[in-house]
Amino acid sequence: MSSTLERRVVTLGGARVGAGPAVVIAGRISLRARPVARPHDGPTDGWPPPGARDGLAGRVPLVEPAGAGDLPAVAARADGVVIGASWTRDIPLVRAAAALGLPVVVERRPSASLEEWLGLADYCAMEGGGEVILCETGRLDLGLLRAAREASGRPVVADVTGRPGLSAAAVAAGADGLVLGGLPAAPGGEGEDAYGMGVVDPEELRAAREAVTLVGALLRPETPATLPECREAIDRVDAALATLLERRAELAGVVQTLKPVGGFAGRDMERERSLVARMARRAPALGEERLAAVMNAVIEAGLHLAEERRRA
Numbered sequence: 001m002s003s004t005l006e007r008r009v010v011t012l013g014g015a016r017v018g019a020g021p022a023v024v025i026a027g028r029i030s031l032r033a034r035p036v037a038r039p040h041d042g043p044t045d046g047w048p049p050p051g052a053r054d055g056l057a058g059r060v061p062l063v064e065p066a067g068a069g070d071l072p073a074v075a076a077r078a079d080g081v082v083i084g085a086s087w088t089r090d091i092p093l094v095r096a097a098a099a100l101g102l103p104v105v106v107e108r109r110p111s112a113s114l115e116e117w118l119g120l121a122d123y124c125a126m127e128g129g130g131e132v133i134l135c136e137t138g139r140l141d142l143g144l145l146r147a148a149r150e151a152s153g154r155p156v157v158a159d160v161t162g163r164p165g166l167s168a169a170a171v172a173a174g175a176d177g178l179v180l181g182g183l184p185a186a187p188g189g190e191g192e193d194a195y196g197m198g199v200v201d202p203e204e205l206r207a208a209r210e211a212v213t214l215v216g217a218l219l220r221p222e223t224p225a226t227l228p229e230c231r232e233a234i235d236r237v238d239a240a241l242a243t244l245l246e247r248r249a250e251l252a253g254v255v256q257t258l259k260p261v262g263g264f265a266g267r268d269m270e271r272e273r274s275l276v277a278r279m280a281r282r283a284p285a286l287g288e289e290r291l292a293a294v295m296n297a298v299i300e301a302g303l304h305l306a307e308e309r310r311r312a
């Protein structure tokens with residue numbers, strides 16, 4: 001983020017995108033891939049009816065219209081309207097979609113330059129209510145995503161549908177959110193693809209949540225202002241700590257099998273002092289003395305685990 005540029009925040013279905021933690025936007029459908037309407041669905045605009053069996057309360061986070069005729073339904077049923085990568089040059093539709101007054105998610109046309117992408121975002125902001133999110137999609141140029149975030153001050157998200165392995169990289173590159181294609185899954189349920197639109201993939205959802213939690217905790221600057229926000233930020237840090245502590249315990253366990261004398265009997269206090277000193281350089285506020293107490297507990301937990309496993 002540029003120091004001179006004011007960062008804009010867009011509220012999408014209750015989530016603040018652009019400041020605070022990166023968010024997972026679990027649900028993006030395209031009415032260009034309109035499913036076949038079923039007779040028992042009753043009068044339909046091509047959408048799942050509200051309160052359908054898949055648990056949808058009738059709303060989808062992001063919807064890409066196929067044409068101007070879809071816009072009233074999009075306004076009624078979506079948290080944000082998507083300007084799809086394949087029709088960013090259909091200016092009449094772009095204009096009408098932006099004018100809905102919903103947050104507008106502007107995808108980058110494949111091979112579009114940064115200037116073209118940001119220009120379209122500015123145009124949508126002018127035509128609409130000003131709430132614009134940039135969305136990198138397709139092959140995901142994460143360098144461009146980062147540049148767009150810095151140059152525009154607008155929130156930038158990455159559509160990681162079908163690429164769960166890029167979730168962590170996208171958050172590391174600065175993405176303010178990860179978009180997952182499909183209908184939102186029923187709360188607590190695995191989701192049912194009753195309408196041929198596809199449901200958010202549970203594995204992709206898991207990968208995206210892991211990325212915003214773990215990579216977010218490590219790399220995303222945050223300045224939470226309220227008690228719940230602070231606690232949520234602490235929960236993310238604790239999740240990262242737990243992941244690292246588990247990994248550390250496994251490694252320390254291997255060390256015990258490699259040393260001539262392992263376990264508590266082979267404790268090496270010089271090594272412990274030096275690792276604490278190195279850590280204190282990264283955690284100067286905590287300092288060596290406090291870190292030594294923390295690391296003593298961590299190391300002893302690892303040694304107990306290793307001895308337990310050796311006896312088993």
Ligand SMILES: O=C(O)C(=O)C[C@]1(C(=O)O)C=C[C@@H](O)C=C1
Nearest residue numbers: 252255267268269271272299302
């Ligand atoms: O490095 C070692 O020798 C270890 O056994 C690992 C470890 C650690 O957990 O980091 C554990 C006990 C030693 O006193 C020092 C370090």
